[in-house]
Amino acid sequence: MPTNYDTISKAHYRLRVGTLPLILLGLGLLIFAISLLDAHWRAQTLQAGTGAALVAELGLTDLALFTEARYTRHLSQADRHSAFQDHPLALDHFPSGSLVPPPERLRQP
Amino acid sequence: MKHFLRRQRYLIDFTVASLARRMGKNLGLLGVYTLIVFLLASVMLFTQSLRHEASLLLVNAPEVVVQRMLAGRHELIPEDYLQRIGKVRGVAAMYGRLWGYFYDPVVQANYTLMVPREHAPVSGEVKVGHAIARTRGLGLGDFLSFRSAQGQSFAFRVSEILSSDSELVSADLLLVSEDDFRTFFGIEPGLYTDIALEVRNPKEVRKVAEKLTVLLPDTRPILREEILRTYDALFAWRQGIVFVLLAGSLLAFVIFAWDKASGLSAEEKREIGILKAIGWDTGDVIQMKFWEGALVSLGAFLLGYLAAYGHIFFFDAALFAPVLKGWAVLYPKFHPAPFIDGLQVATLFFFTVFPYTVATVVPIWRAATTDPDAVMR
Numbered sequence: 001m002p003t004n005y006d007t008i009s010k011a012h013y014r015l016r017v018g019t020l021p022l023i024l025l026g027l028g029l030l031i032f033a034i035s036l037l038d039a040h041w042r043a044q045t046l047q048a049g050t051g052a053a054l055v056a057e058l059g060l061t062d063l064a065l066f067t068e069a070r071y072t073r074h075l076s077q078a079d080r081h082s083a084f085q086d087h088p089l090a091l092d093h094f095p096s097g098s099l100v101p102p103p104e105r106l107r108q109p
Numbered sequence: 110m111k112h113f114l115r116r117q118r119y120l121i122d123f124t125v126a127s128l129a130r131r132m133g134k135n136l137g138l139l140g141v142y143t144l145i146v147f148l149l150a151s152v153m154l155f156t157q158s159l160r161h162e163a164s165l166l167l168v169n170a171p172e173v174v175v176q177r178m179l180a181g182r183h184e185l186i187p188e189d190y191l192q193r194i195g196k197v198r199g200v201a202a203m204y205g206r207l208w209g210y211f212y213d214p215v216v217q218a219n220y221t222l223m224v225p226r227e228h229a230p231v232s233g234e235v236k237v238g239h240a241i242a243r244t245r246g247l248g249l250g251d252f253l254s255f256r257s258a259q260g261q262s263f264a265f266r267v268s269e270i271l272s273s274d275s276e277l278v279s280a281d282l283l284l285v286s287e288d289d290f291r292t293f294f295g296i297e298p299g300l301y302t303d304i305a306l307e308v309r310n311p312k313e314v315r316k317v318a319e320k321l322t323v324l325l326p327d328t329r330p331i332l333r334e335e336i337l338r339t340y341d342a343l344f345a346w347r348q349g350i351v352f353v354l355l356a357g358s359l360l361a362f363v364i365f366a367w368d369k370a371s372g373l374s375a376e377e378k379r380e381i382g383i384l385k386a387i388g389w390d391t392g393d394v395i396q397m398k399f400w401e402g403a404l405v406s407l408g409a410f411l412l413g414y415l416a417a418y419g420h421i422f423f424f425d426a427a428l429f430a431p432v433l434k435g436w437a438v439l440y441p442k443f444h445p446a447p448f449i450d451g452l453q454v455a456t457l458f459f460f461t462v463f464p465y466t467v468a469t470v471v472p473i474w475r476a477a478t479t480d481p482d483a484v485m486r
Contacts, residue, residue: 018118050275068438077303077331
């Protein structure tokens, strides 16, 4: 029966049940740190992309995320009535209309 | 210090052995916990990355776009507006933009037709966005046929396919010459879709916009900062919608975790009683339970976060794509560029790891401060 921690042998130390979870946790923390560095590094290299050059060259204003309706394709260019284009009480046809809010400018009073 | 560390290691050993005794239950908890962190972290990383990418791309958008409105709708703007705008002090450059939409019944997709200012294709040729080329199976030299506004058939030869790197802004673009654009849509010379402006002093943009609304009351200026704010709000909104949808499962998890962490089973109470009877003091028991909470929640956080990182940045957010696509036939295939907001990660960490650890420790503290004899009975 050991009286203090020093009497535990090295062989016994290696077999302890807590070792594997601690190693896995340490590994997880290491990969977490690597993911932060990876994000930093990849963000640095991707900054000057062809997309930005195309936006400048063509004078583009919007992302091509939702191409189904004109007020979601060019969200920032939409007017107040575009979601209700057929008549004033017509409901929005397109699912992406529920995923996008009205342009910021139109939400101001 | 050495003594303290060794003591903690023994407590961890005991905690792991204790967790292993209820392996199925604890693995189930770890699995659900990991899934919740994975979903939250995926949404967070995806929207953060898109928001960052949008701000990087759209920072090059025109400083001011002037649209003409007629009866509340966007209307073509006459060329003479360019001269009138040119008289406004502070305007450095301006040009009319020609762009419009075309619905292609063959693939039931909407295209954006545009006339580039520079390097426009020659008449009869077209530069196509990568998503169009993919959807219609186009290669260089192939022909695209459309019916024009007058019912005539137009054939464009594909002279270039725009780079897939720029798909986020160019997926549905068709770049044609000015002559082809005007003939195709039947737009008279001297009319443009809208006008883009550059302002000499960025601080004067708002002032110039104000002057324009006075000078040209039937127009409305759209500023670049408004475009940027719109996209910033879009991703905040979408993140909010997903979080609301996730709220049900989040609450279910909170109840599950709270029940698991705070409701001590008779077996656990007995264990604490025995530990106290053999000489453990209250502090030891609390430290042991702290390690239990910390190991489970930290493990779930790391697993969930790293899985989300892989999902978004290595598998291009494959699980979210169907939601984002909506009804659109053309959807940009893009690779989200990693951008991590430290504050958001810290918030996620705090709200996933901290409550569980506290929920584990508090009831134990209550049980551990009572008499061992009473606890064991």
